[in-house]
Amino acid sequence: MPDEKINLLEKRKRQVHEGGEFAMEAEKQSLAGSVSQRSCSFCGSRVVLYPIADALHMVHGPIGCASYTWDIRGSLSSGPELHRLSFSTDMQEKDVIYGGEKKLYNALIELIDEYKPKAAFIYTTCIIGVIGDDVQAIAKKVQAEKGIPVIAVDSEGFKGSKKEGYKAACDALFNIVGTDESNTPIPKSINILGDFNIAGEIWVIKDYYERMGVEVVCSISGDGRVDEIRKAGRAQLNIVQCSGSVSNLAKMLEHEYGTPMLRASYFGIEDMSKALYDVADFFDDPEMHKAAQRVIKEEVTKLVPQLAPFRKDLQGKKAAVYTGGAFKVFSLVRSLKTIGMDVVIAGSQTGSVEDYKLLAELCDPGTIILDDTNPLELAKFVKEKDVDLFIGGVKERPIAYKLGVGFCDHNHERKEALAGFIGMYNFAKEVHMSVMSPVWQFAPRRANNRK
Amino acid sequence: MSCECGKTCAPEAPAENACNAEDKAKCGCGPALAPEHITGDNFTATRNACKLCAPLGASLAFRGIEGCLPFLHGSQGCATYIRRYMISHFREPMDIASSNFGEESVVFGGRQNLFDGLSHVIDGYKPAVIGIATTCLAETIGDDVHMYVKEYLEENSARKDLPRLLHVSTPSYAGSHADGYHWAVRAIVEQLAVDGPNEKFIGLFPGMLSPADLRHLREILTAFGMRFSIVPDYADTMDGPVWGDYHKIPEGGTPVDEISKIGRASAVIELGATIKDQQSAAKLVDERFSTAAFRIGLPIGIRQSDEFFNVLEQITGQPTPRNLEAERERLVDAYVDGHKYTAGKTCVIFGEEDYVVGLTVFCSEIGMKPVLCASGGQSGKLKKAILDAAPEIDPETPILEAVDFAEIEVAVKELKPDVLIGNSKGFTLSRKTEIPLIRVGFPIHDRMSGPRTLHVGYRGAQQLYDKIVDKLLEIKQDSSDVGYTYF
Numbered sequence: 017m018p019d020e021k022i023n024l025l026e027k028r029k030r031q032v033h034e035g036g037e038f039a040m041e042a043e044k045q046s047l048a049g050s051v052s053q054r055s056c057s058f059c060g061s062r063v064v065l066y067p068i069a070d071a072l073h074m075v076h077g078p079i080g081c082a083s084y085t086w087d088i089r090g091s092l093s094s095g096p097e098l099h100r101l102s103f104s105t106d107m108q109e110k111d112v113i114y115g116g117e118k119k120l121y122n123a124l125i126e127l128i129d130e131y132k133p134k135a136a137f138i139y140t141t142c143i144i145g146v147i148g149d150d151v152q153a154i155a156k157k158v159q160a161e162k163g164i165p166v167i168a169v170d171s172e173g174f175k176g177s178k179k180e181g182y183k184a185a186c187d188a189l190f191n192i193v194g195t196d197e198s199n200t201p202i203p204k205s206i207n208i209l210g211d212f213n214i215a216g217e218i219w220v221i222k223d224y225y226e227r228m229g230v231e232v233v234c235s236i237s238g239d240g241r242v243d244e245i246r247k248a249g250r251a252q253l254n255i256v257q258c259s260g261s262v263s264n265l266a267k268m269l270e271h272e273y274g275t276p277m278l279r280a281s282y283f284g285i286e287d288m289s290k291a292l293y294d295v296a297d298f299f300d301d302p303e304m305h306k307a308a309q310r311v312i313k314e315e316v317t318k319l320v321p322q323l324a325p326f327r328k329d330l331q332g333k334k335a336a337v338y339t340g341g342a343f344k345v346f347s348l349v350r351s352l353k354t355i356g357m358d359v360v361i362a363g364s365q366t367g368s369v370e371d372y373k374l375l376a377e378l379c380d381p382g383t384i385i386l387d388d389t390n391p392l393e394l395a396k397f398v399k400e401k402d403v404d405l406f407i408g409g410v411k412e413r414p415i416a417y418k419l420g421v422g423f424c425d426h427n428h429e430r431k432e433a434l435a436g437f438i439g440m441y442n443f444a445k446e447v448h449m450s451v452m453s454p455v456w457q458f459a460p461r462r463a464n465n466r467k
Numbered sequence: 468m469s470c471e472c473g474k475t476c477a478p479e480a481p482a483e484n485a486c487n488a489e490d491k492a493k494c495g496c497g498p499a500l501a502p503e504h505i506t507g508d509n510f511t512a513t514r515n516a517c518k519l520c521a522p523l524g525a526s527l528a529f530r531g532i533e534g535c536l537p538f539l540h541g542s543q544g545c546a547t548y549i550r551r552y553m554i555s556h557f558r559e560p561m562d563i564a565s566s567n568f569g570e571e572s573v574v575f576g577g578r579q580n581l582f583d584g585l586s587h588v589i590d591g592y593k594p595a596v597i598g599i600a601t602t603c604l605a606e607t608i609g610d611d612v613h614m615y616v617k618e619y620l621e622e623n624s625a626r627k628d629l630p631r632l633l634h635v636s637t638p639s640y641a642g643s644h645a646d647g648y649h650w651a652v653r654a655i656v657e658q659l660a661v662d663g664p665n666e667k668f669i670g671l672f673p674g675m676l677s678p679a680d681l682r683h684l685r686e687i688l689t690a691f692g693m694r695f696s697i698v699p700d701y702a703d704t705m706d707g708p709v710w711g712d713y714h715k716i717p718e719g720g721t722p723v724d725e726i727s728k729i730g731r732a733s734a735v736i737e738l739g740a741t742i743k744d745q746q747s748a749a750k751l752v753d754e755r756f757s758t759a760a761f762r763i764g765l766p767i768g769i770r771q772s773d774e775f776f777n778v779l780e781q782i783t784g785q786p787t788p789r790n791l792e793a794e795r796e797r798l799v800d801a802y803v804d805g806h807k808y809t810a811g812k813t814c815v816i817f818g819e820e821d822y823v824v825g826l827t828v829f830c831s832e833i834g835m836k837p838v839l840c841a842s843g844g845q846s847g848k849l850k851k852a853i854l855d856a857a858p859e860i861d862p863e864t865p866i867l868e869a870v871d872f873a874e875i876e877v878a879v880k881e882l883k884p885d886v887l888i889g890n891s892k893g894f895t896l897s898r899k900t901e902i903p904l905i906r907v908g909f910p911i912h913d914r915m916s917g918p919r920t921l922h923v924g925y926r927g928a929q930q931l932y933d934k935i936v937d938k939l940l941e942i943k944q945d946s947s948d949v950g951y952t953y954f
Contacts, residue, residue: 020712025591046543048567048580049587056544078603078639079513079843080520084548087895100895101873106513107640112607123512130510142542142604143640146573173542174568174604391562392591395713410551414560418710460711 022396025050032393033385038376042369042387046177051390053338053411054365056173058141059085060181064261065137065169065188067212068240069093072133075104076120076151077141081173082106089428091212093239094219098133107143117149124158124166134242135165137188142173165242167191178340179260179366186264189236189245193269196246204299205231207248207275209266210257211282211435213238214428220436221282224292224315228307230299236262249273253298255280255291258341260366281343282435283443284351285316315437323355326444329452331356333404338386338394338412339426342367342375348407348426349378355444360401363389391415405451420459422450502865505839505878514873515895517817518843520639521647523549524675525600526563528651529633531699533720534595536588538564540581540612541602556910556917557678557705560717564588564597568604577610582619589628592715596723599634600651606638631723633658643844645819648675649739649746652699656748659723660730662756668694669782670735670758672748674765674821675909678706679921687924690788691779696725696732698748706918730756734782736775738923740764740852741820741844764856765821766923767931768829769798771856775924794925801929802833805936808954810834812939815879817889818908820844820852820868822922826888826907827866828857829928830935838882840866841875872896886938891917905938907931 024032028050030041046052062085066073075082082104093099105111105119124136136158140151151168159166170184206225211218218238225232233251234244254266254277266277278298280291289312296305335357337348342364349359359379363386364371372385379385384397394415398406406416409427416423424446426434432442456462526537526549539546546565553561564587566572566580581599588597601612616632623629635654637647652672669691673684681702688695703719729735730752737749737760744750753760759782766775772795776787787795813836816826820842827837837860840853850866865878876896879887887893887904891911897904911917921927940954 020715022713022715025587027587045569046565046567047583047587049538049564049584050567050591051546051562051564051588052543052567053547054543055547056542059544059547074512078520079516079518079643080523080545080548080603080639082513083516083519084552086515086892102515104513104516105511106516107603109638109641112603112640119511123510126510127512127514142568142602143607146604146607173544174570174573176569177543390591391560392713392715399713410554411547414554414558415713417558418560419713420709459709461709 022392024393028393031387032389033372033376035382038373040369040372040385040387042367042372044388046388051392052388053390054177054388056177057175057181057184058139058171058173060178060261061139061169061171061185061188062181063089063178063212064182064185064237066099067091067093067237068135068242068245069099070096070134070241071098072127072131072136073099073103073139074120074124074127074136075102075139075141076116076144076149077105078107078143079104081139081141089212090214090431091238091428092214092216095241098131103127112143112147115147115149116144117154120149120151121154121158124154125161128158128162128164133164135167135192138166138168139171140168141171145172165192165195177366182261183264186262186268189265190268192242192245193248194246194272196243196250198250200250201252202231202233202247202250203252204229204301204304205233205251206253206255206295207233207251208235208238208257209254210262211235211238212428215430215433217282217433217435217439220433220438224311224436225295227311228292228296228304230295230304236265249275251275253278253295255295257281258343260341279343281347283344283347283439285319285354285437285440286350287347288436288440289316319437319441322441323444326448327354327356329448333357333451334360334401335405335407336361336394336398336401336403338363338389338406338408340365340409342371344426345375346378349375351440351443354440355447357405357447359383360403361386361397363387395419405447420456420461422447422453422456424450502867505865505867505870505874510873513871515892516843516871517841517875517892518643518645519552520603521637521642521644521650522600522602522639523552524644524647524649525598525635525637525651527553527675527701528648528655528699529596529598529600530561530704531701531720532596532598532655532726533722534630534716535598535720536562536564536592536594536596536716538566538584538588538597538599539602540566540577540599540605540610541568542604543567545602552910555912558915558918559705559707562592562716573604573608576608577605578615581610581612581615582622585619585632586623589626589630593628594630594716596631596633598651598655599632600637600647601635602637603639606636612636631659643819645675645821645844646746649742649748653746653748653751655698655726656729656751659726660752660755661727663728663731665733666728666731668696668732669779670729670732670752671695671697672735672737673697673700674739675819676738676765676923677909677920678702678918680923680927683921683924683926687779687791690791691783691785693733693783696729697721698726698729730758732758734759734761736761736763736778738763738765738775739821740824740856741846741848743846743848764828764852765825767825768832768928769795769802769925770832771825771828772923772925772928791925794929798925798929798932801932805932806834808936808939808943811836812886813838813882813884814886814888815839815841815875815882815884817841817875817887817893820846820849822908823849824852824856825922827853827860829931830888831857831860833932833935837864838884839875839878840864841870841878842868843871845869876900885942886935888935903938903942905935
């Protein structure tokens, strides 16, 4: 048996806050060999653009990047489902040697003829720049021939973490905005940015806003459509969810169209309510404010008694939260408080120092704050803090399960909506289902082993 | 053999009596589609690939060495995507380190990243072995990992905790995940095996099998009473218990010492009918140490298991133990009991080439008709391997390499087989065509049973057989107006 004591790597220490004076660092390139839970730029771009259901998503490179992102997220569409197919130039050795431009060109032409998409995104993978393919030129050529936007997404994996990929995706999206025939502003309208319609969440949120009399012009990118994105500049307000993914687009829209932006989160009662009130406040419309109040009252009156039995069982239990962006962590800390649970470990892949500082203030003293962590660190703190629940994504799941700890997927694998008021109920139900499962009695951690 | 169209579809039938393609399409008695018809639209793009990239296979192989941590030399995303993909199948921790390329690594080479990464992995994981596989980026910029590894070891020779560093070149533009697995196994043997006096044991290169398969192979070899060494063996590292404390590297895997002696074995067996010579670990051992090497297909079904057991008998000089013979006898009994339920049932089989060979030969011996055998792999050996092992199969059957799921879909819509047999990536197709999918092989992302699916040996055939026949009966029962309660 190798040495199983887990120590922090020297160079990781500044990205871990274990209480005391706050001196964290963040937004650094992942330490080589640290087994970061982060992904790459390509992943960031793919995440943001993936849900656009009537676009062709063409991965230019060897096969892996396309295979691993085939139908990877539960981003639902109310119509076309072209996004659920995987297309790749599947570069072979000779393409690497002689270049892949011709292959890319032919592939695009054929696929556009066959699938008739409203736009095509070409994701460049690691080797494309290295072998010198001029993807921009091919995009331009195909766009001219086929009359749809064909956009090269600068998403080579080595260019950074997901954050850089988000930016590339926003640049790609911005190419489409404003290509609508009209530029008339649409009154009392918003864009919902940064929600990917996992498990149909955007429909939940849209319904609330519509009940308030707000028109949703486009959602980027959940249940996204190219023609709606064209109109994004005509909305009066951009609601931006999630810390990073679509913020850049909101900034560009603000710069170009003067559209202000508001940050929002749809997780938990407080944040969801705030997301509705903020919009009503923005439009400064008493009727809308009353409507928001009505929506919230209706939903919360229904929800609170439903949460009570969960809270009774979960009171005082401890949770670890690790997500992609940091913004969601705040909502989860509050949501967990709502059902009686304390967060003792919190972190994200891509948060900023500012985010973590706020997080440390929001959480109880002694809460471990982690930036760009890895399986060993997570395992160390899960064990030390003796948590009852882990909230994360697929890569965190086996860490929790191996240690006999409950788990809730708050990432792309979730099958039940966790956003909105109904989402708070689903969330509480799932947490309860996992934490209170009888199976933990058999896990070594609870030591009810066969004598 | 006569079929519903009134003609005869055996290959040896007189030409005037044989089914032509059109007849076969109607009666479903045999394959009708010419390969050109399936790939005829000839899309340049790969649509819904029926393969993964090479570093995935290498990472899996490295997990079968005791104390080994896989390490991908390239961008962070490669490691992360592969981890996620494997976790969804095995439902186990799957730590893979990355040298985490940035723009400067692409310009100046990834040497420094590799060095930093290795040192951090050694500090963090204290591994006995680090298995380095290259990504397409590292290959494209021309990083000489072989040299880097040498330099790293020299530069760090003062370190007491230096692990064994293994490396394999796995450019994903030159092969699929199955190739990556084989390349890695060969590299492991190439870099670890040393000469020495012969010893009495069997070396087994098992192929990309499930943990359940690896466990059953151990059981079989144990029953033959000779020592053995399976390289690699990830049964325990990829299907382990819940822990009290976190294990940096899960227990299990074949120890380096054992692998280093593989050339001294009485004989080695390599499973996988489409492994090319230049990627064969068995061939390497044969050439380097003159060890007797048996290269056979995956032992799926009776005939291919018989071949495996014959080889074991030959090597050990022992008859097949009674309990295993008894499994075979019961299996034959099951084949007999169910033969009418499988007779003439058509299937489309897809996945890694070695699995496709194994499953096709198996389906054929229980009276089913494989009407399309397809893989995203490109060994150049698939068709011959199938026809050699199952001569009864119509040579016109489309047996296709380098196809994707979009092409398989075209064929499935034409062929309307009774069932699809392959990994869970066939579900999209199954849902669309309403043809049931029987999940086998890798990956199985939408069921729990992936790591516990047994394919090999008589017992594996029994389980596959029950799975398939039960599904066929379910179809018959569900589609019957009567609702029969006996079959």
